[in-house]
Amino acid sequence: MSDVLDLAAVTVTRGTKVLLDAVDWQVEDGERWVVLGPNGAGKSTLLSIAAARLHPTRGRVSVLGERLGQVDVFELRPRIGLASSALAQHVPAGEVVRDVVVTAAYGVTGRWVESYDDADLARAEELLGLMGVGALATRRYGTLSDGERKRVQVARALMTDPELLLLDEPAGGLDLGGREDLLRRLTALAADPVAPTTVLVTHHVEEIPVGVTHALLLREGRVVAGGPVAEVLTSDLLSTTFGLALEVGTEAGRWTARALR
Numbered sequence: 084m085s086d087v088l089d090l091a092a093v094t095v096t097r098g099t100k101v102l103l104d105a106v107d108w109q110v111e112d113g114e115r116w117v118v119l120g121p122n123g124a125g126k127s128t129l130l131s132i133a134a135a136r137l138h139p140t141r142g143r144v145s146v147l148g149e150r151l152g153q154v155d156v157f158e159l160r161p162r163i164g165l166a167s168s169a170l171a172q173h174v175p176a177g178e179v180v181r182d183v184v185v186t187a188a189y190g191v192t193g194r195w196v197e198s199y200d201d202a203d204l205a206r207a208e209e210l211l212g213l214m215g216v217g218a219l220a221t222r223r224y225g226t227l228s229d230g231e232r233k234r235v236q237v238a239r240a241l242m243t244d245p246e247l248l249l250l251d252e253p254a255g256g257l258d259l260g261g262r263e264d265l266l267r268r269l270t271a272l273a274a275d276p277v278a279p280t281t282v283l284v285t286h287h288v289e290e291i292p293v294g295v296t297h298a299l300l301l302r303e304g305r306v307v308a309g310g311p312v313a314e315v316l317t318s319d320l321l322s323t324t325f326g327l328a329l330e331v332g333t334e335a336g337r338w339t340a341r342a343l344r
């Protein structure tokens with residue numbers, strides 16, 4: 084097993100604000116991680132570092148065996164699939180859905196060349212089908228519902244056949260049916276032995292797909308706990324992470340949490 088992510092004493096500061104504080108984290112090949120924490124805990128900042136889109140203020144980061152600061156990030160980024168609402172905001176509303184996916188192969192949002200390889204277009208359509216939105220391939224991205232857009236974003240993130248897949252709140256803002264449908268697809272992905280190593284960020288334990296193997300808990304930029312899910316997603320550790328007394332339950336691989344008072 085090799086390290087897909089290796090962060091040592093990673094600190095990110097902006098002015099006097101500490102976004103991440105001496106974070107140590109290792110992710111190995113084939114693992115499926117969830118990163119949980121309250122608003123402002125530093126989850127998206129951590130994901131930006133894992134995506135090679137942000138450099139730490141201090142500390143050492145290796146992504147897919149390449150040390151940030153010593154590697155050309157433009158060569159590294161195609162090896163990483165990223166789905167986040169921040170990235171999705173750059174997608175032009177008039178873009179055809181299939182092109183939203185295929186442009187990932189070219190490292191851009193917004194179509195900028197007139198023709199794509201047939202194999203790339205076929206792959207984009209296959210991934211849209213995998214995410215249950217194959218019928219929307221020729222629609223304009225701006226006409227899709229939030230749930231449909233989320234699924235297109237995951238398809239786009241998979242387009243380059245990445246070694247590392249990073250999903251920032253993929254189920255955020257979805258209705259119950261949309262969330263459950265997306266989770267079913269992410270569960271299938273987690274179970275696929277050739278699917279990439281995955282890190283999924285969320286605020287809600289209900290949004291953790293079945294098959295997640297590890298969890299990292301963040302609070303105020305610090306790691307509360309990290310390791311195998313069964314050891315980390317406990318009532319005590321989640322209560323510390325969210326700052327309120329919680330009772331955590333699990334059934335058939337899914338998780339629930341409720342406040343005790």
Ligand SMILES: Nc1ncnc2c1ncn2[C@@H]1O[C@H](COP(=O)(O)OP(=O)(O)OP(=O)(O)O)[C@@H](O)[C@H]1O
Pocket residue numbers: 097098100101102120121122123124125126127128129286
């Ligand atoms: N440029 C900046 N200057 C100052 N503070 C910042 C800056 N960027 C982010 N922050 C702060 O850093 C903290 C961590 O932000 P981050 O987006 O990583 O948290 P998060 O856990 O993803 O939050 P959420 O769950 O709300 O999306 C937040 O308090 C945010 O306001």
